Amino acid sequence: MTTMDQLENLNEFQKKAVLHKEGPLLIIAGAGAGKTKTLTQRILHLIKEGVDPINILAITFTNKAAREMSDRVEEGLTEKNIPGLGYNEKPFVSTFHSLGVRVIKENSKLLNVPRHFTILDQSDSLSFIKQAIKENDLDPKQFTPRAIANVISRQKGDMVSVEKYAAKAGNQYFPQIVSGVWQKYEKKLKEHKSLDFDDLLLKTTVLIEKDEKVRKYYQNLWKYIHIDEYQDTNTVQYRLSKALAQDHQNICVVGDGDQNIYSWRGANMKNIMNFEKDYPKAKVILLEENYRSTQNILQVANDIIKKNTVRVDKNLFTKNQEGEKISLFEAYDETDEARFVANKAKELIKEGLSPKKIAVLYRANFQSRALEEAFLQEEVPYQVLGVRFFERKEIKDVLSFIKAALNPDSLADIKRIINVPPRGIGKVTLLKMFSGKEETLSPAMKERVTDFRKMLMDTAEIAKNKKTSELIKFVMTHSGIEDMLKKGGDEEKERLENLGELVTLATKYDILSPEEGVEKLLTDASLASDQDSLTKNEDAVKLMTVHASKGLEFPYVFVTGLEDDLFPHKKMGEANVSREAEEEERRLFYVAVTRAEEKLFLSYASFRTIFGSKQVNAPSEFIIDINEELIENEGREDTFDSDEAISLPEVEKGDIIKTIYLD
Helix, strand or coil: CCHHHHHHCCCHHHHHHHHCCCCCEEEEECCCCCHHHHHHHHHHHHHHCCCCHHHEEEEECCHHHHHHHHHHHHHHHHHHCCCCCCCCCCCEEEEHHHHHHHHHHHCHHHHCCCCCCEECCHHHHHHHHHHHHHHCCCCCCCCCHHHHHHHHHHHHHCCCCHHHHHHHHCCCHHHHHHHHHHHHHHHHHHHCCEECHHHHHHHHHHHHHHCHHHHHHHHHHCCEEEECCHHHCCHHHHHHHHHHHCCCCCEEEEECHHHCCCHHHCCCCHHHHCHHHHCCCCEEEEECECCCCCHHHHHHHHHHHCCCCCCCCCCCECCCCCCCCEEEEEECCHHHHHHHHHHHHHHHHHCCCCHHHEEEEECCHHHHHHHHHHHHHCCCCEEECCCCHHHCHHHHHHHHHHHHHHCCCCHHHHHHHCCCCCCCCCHHHHHHHHCCCHHHCCHHHHHHHHHHHHHHHHHHHHHHHCCHHHHHHHHHHHHCHHHHHHCCCHHHHHHHHHHHHHHHHHHHHCCCCHHHHHHHHHHHHHHHHCCHHHHCCCCCEEEEEHHHHCCCCEEEEEECCCECEECCECCCCCCCCCHHHHHHHHHHHHHHHCCEEEEEEEEEECEEEECCEEEECCECHHHHCCCHHHEEECCCCCCCCHHHCCCCCCCCCCCEECCCCCC
16 A cells, blocks of 8 residues: 555544654544544555654554554554665664663663663562562551552652652651651562562663763664553653654643543643643644544434543544444343343344454443353353452452351351451461460460451351341441441552442342351352353453553443442542532533444443442433433333332432342
8 A cells, every 4th residue: 555545544633644754743532533544544644754764763652562562563564665774774663661660771781780680560569569568567468569659659650769759758657657668668579589570661761861971872763752541641751752842842642631540549620621731733633523423322422522621622523324322221120130131242243243342341441340240140241341240359258258167167258358457466376376375376366367257157056147248337346347348548448439339239149048148149159250261362241440441442331330439430438529529420421422323221220239228329410411312212122120129218329228039
């Protein structure tokens, strides 16, 4: 294909972005607007215009995206057959982290690290942090490695060193704890000649900013810089990009503020919003033509996002067909909703649609439980992207309490939960417990072990005499897990939500005798965890959070749980939500809608069981924002059995009603 042929395949605005050569360029690319194609053709055109390929840098966020862009560029270079182009003369297409590895290896002596340094994965980093916690005479159960790792990672992403953090920690309790652990962690990294993922960016950026010779070298090497998903850059990525582009100013960034959904991990939308301030001579091009979705789907997306105030105004349009209306299903409860989704997916598959062309999206992880159950019941193949419900730590912990109570010889379960929450029972004590030498323990330790065993005996008694849902609540309360999670941050609050979903699940076993109910729950949980096929990339319906769906697209998409306080999400215990958080929730729904190519299904439940009690829900404000002419209501045939219908008193959003069990 000739260059002219390739340009003819671009729309007017894509062509402008490709033909632009000198100076800063901001491409605001709406969802499905062909940004990868535009970036690839731009790089190829620069080479055709005489730019040496080794002077071109392209950065994206995932290895998958980098590979895709690199393959397209290489394919284009092969087609162009440019005379005199050597085998190794290619643009450098990579992720930010791969770029960091290259710079560090090339400057290892300056950084006082070996060229063949070790890059710690997340598991290794957590192990080092756990060791540092113990060396500071702290309990890893109280100060969890993951929580401290998250703080360290966020600080490094904000260009904060361990020294700076220690200086500003002052007399604050938790920052002091983090500071002490972080200092030990850094010593371990040096001892093992290792760097963690965040170091790859932090050390690279500090080096390039501070060392003029190094900075000039890379500025002259990469005279043309391209950065994809610019709205997702954090502080360190922003400063690295700016330092590299400082001299030649040939920086092209591509992004969409309307798809900024990662503020919780440091992504700063100001980076893309302030691009024209950083580069006053910047040219701005809007890519608004969508090649993915039907007109009706795009109209919904436009209606939703226009309510946000912090954004670059744009209006997605398409030459695609008008398409089907958006289906809306009002479910009785989460089980009814899940049954509708599973049945509809089954229908579509029977009509010849491949299961992998269907995606089911949800706002919070706990929602997957009801959906998984419905898909298993309807025998619809599915794959969960992310952690499956019964594999989550907090779920395993609670179930291990029950298993240990019912089977005191289950040493694996006792070992798992004896210090959840922390009880000060160490490895030596455990060994003595397991080897029958408890009489050698100190009086204080004997008391702790006795209290623990009594709690297991009490749990066993409840399991024999109370409903399964009451047993789950008992374990959460009396083990101390509930209090521990309530005192934690966002991650712990999400875990508490998941335990609430476990209580909800357990209510379905309440119709059985107590012993039968708990045995059935434990059996079902074990079988669900053993669904090995779910982890394979097979021809199956994909279940995932909206966050996990970014960058993906599917012909048929279900967006579930569209209820106020769930989507948009209101974190447990939060009285007020900031305007910034509200706008990010709206952007998240915009991302969900624009994953759909042909057909979009929306659903919500009038009642959702939280911690075993049915709560009345109002439909999400997002549904209300959609033009009624674009919506068609789905009937409830084959979903909620009318024989099960019950009369309910008039209730308002947030009311709690007693769960009614029907014979």
